[in-house]
Amino acid sequence: MRRAHHPEVDEIALTGVMAALSDPIRIGLVRVLADGRERGWGELRAPVAKSTLSHHLRVLRDAGLTRTRQEGTRCFVLLRRQDLQARFPGLLEAVLAAAEDEDVGRQVSVKDGPHPA
Incomplete structure (x- = not known):
């Protein structure tokens, strides 16, 4: 993996965030990552091919929702909760609450773990 570009907080655009959140799989990934834990890509389970999961990540x-870190051959991902809160106060919490209410993204989980709440 080449060095990933992560937008600075002031470069995160509302339209980019909203576009990234327009897919149920990506909302599911955000729900899984909302617990604040950094996850290895191999821990994430979604009903899509690995290449498609990589695309969603x-x-x-690219939208600024997550930060990716490479360690050897493994990649890890973390939700940029504080950065999103600083840029768009309350947006992430509203999206997570609505996703839970409408059960959006429930098909995404963590290996050997429960589906997100």
Whole structure:
């Protein structure tokens, strides 16, 4: 993996965030990552091919929702909760609450773990 670009907080655009959150799989990934834990890509389970999961993770990263870190051959992803709160106060919490209410993204989980709440 080449060095990933992560937008600075002031470069995170509302339209980019909203576009990234327009897919149920990506909302599910955000729900899983909302617990604040950094996850290895191999821990994430979604009903899509690995290449498609990689695409979804890249969309989230490019929009500024996540930060990706590479360690050897493994990649890890973390939700940029504080950065999003600083840029768009309350937005992430509203999205997570609505996703839970409407059960959006429930098909995404963590290996050997429960589906997000």
